[in-house]
Amino acid sequence: ASGLKLLAPSERDPLRANTRGTGQLMSMALDRGARRLVVGVGGSATVDGGTGLARALGVRFFQQNGTEITDLPQGLEALASVRTREMDPRLSQCVVTVLCDVKNILLGPAGAASVFGPQKGADAAMVAALERGLERLDRVYFTGTGIRMSELAGGGAAGGAAAGLVAFLGARLVSGIDFFLDAFDFDELLDSADLVITGEGAVDGQTLEGKAPYGVASRAKAKGVMVIVMAGAVEHFPGDDRYFDRLIAVNPPGQTVAEAMGHTADSLYRAGLRLGRELAGEA
Numbered sequence: 001a002s003g004l005k006l007l008a009p010s011e012r013d014p015l016r017a018n019t020r021g022t023g024q025l026m027s028m029a030l031d032r033g034a035r036r037l038v039v040g041v042g043g044s045a046t047v048d049g050g051t052g053l054a055r056a057l058g059v060r061f062f063q064q065n066g067t068e069i070t071d072l073p074q075g076l077e078a079l080a081s082v083r084t085r086e087m088d089p090r091l092s093q094c095v096v097t098v099l100c101d102v103k104n105i106l107l108g109p110a111g112a113a114s115v116f117g118p119q120k121g122a123d124a125a126m127v128a129a130l131e132r133g134l135e136r137l138d139r140v141y142f143t144g145t146g147i148r149m150s151e152l153a154g155g156g157a158a159g160g161a162a163a164g165l166v167a168f169l170g171a172r173l174v175s176g177i178d179f180f181l182d183a184f185d186f187d188e189l190l191d192s193a194d195l196v197i198t199g200e201g202a203v204d205g206q207t208l209e210g211k212a213p214y215g216v217a218s219r220a221k222a223k224g225v226m227v228i229v230m231a232g233a234v235e236h237f238p239g240d241d242r243y244f245d246r247l248i249a250v251n252p253p254g255q256t257v258a259e260a261m262g263h264t265a266d267s268l269y270r271a272g273l274r275l276g277r278e279l280a281g282e283a
Contacts, residue, residue: 050164
């Protein structure tokens with residue numbers, strides 16, 4: 001709902017983009033009787049600390065003079081108080097689970113603005129402004145509730161939306177890949193498996209920070225099952241051999257991203273064919 005892919009590069013402006021649409025979808029789900037909401041965070045165009053979705057669900061943000069802040073997240077630097085008493089009462093009877101695959105916190109060099117802001121169109125000045133707004137949000141909310149948004153591991157996901165969901169709605173933050181692996185009894189499937197093939201767009205040092213291949217491989221390795229990972233781009237990093245028996249780059253060397261995207265099916269087919277022949281030869 002608040003995804004970066006929904007915007008053209010020229011439309012990206014994380015000082016103005018917020019997660020209001022995500023909150024609207026959550027409200028519509030409540031209208032339809034949902035009492036268990038699963039929110040996948042990541043790939044957002046936003047760095048608003050979840051204030052947009054919170055406002056869509058009834059949370060209000062005010063300046064010192066009592067004026068309501070509506071230009072989120074840009075207006076957060078003037079934040080003086082947060083009012084939650086008008087929040088949708090149905091949320092008190094609802095279980096909200098947030099699926100996350102990063103461990104970034106809300107603030108600082110590894111935080112939402114510094115790490116994810118530039119990916120969403122923020123220059124250095126905008127990153128600094130976003131950081132100040134999130135710092136203000138964290139300080140004001142802590143003063144009013146005793147809840148420190150900035151201390152939550154993974155709270156920086158989706159521009160801090162994860163921290164906002166936990167703080168404002170009492171959501172539970174869990175590993176996205178673990179949630180789905182548990183949902184279809186992956187551990188039981190491993191009992192009858194000799195090999196696991198997994199993959200993602202790019203395998204690099206961030207893979208072990210909770211990405212899907214890491215979740216798959218860590219469970220497979222615990223049961224002694226061989227793991228092969230296939231990705232569009234492969235970058236070896238310390239510790240990769242602990243989880244992956246083989247790293248396979250799907251795309252030919254020297255291919256640009258645009259070329260790779262235009263020949264994905266063919267490249268994946270050829271990589272799979274090579275792997276199949278290798279496995280057959282080993283058998």
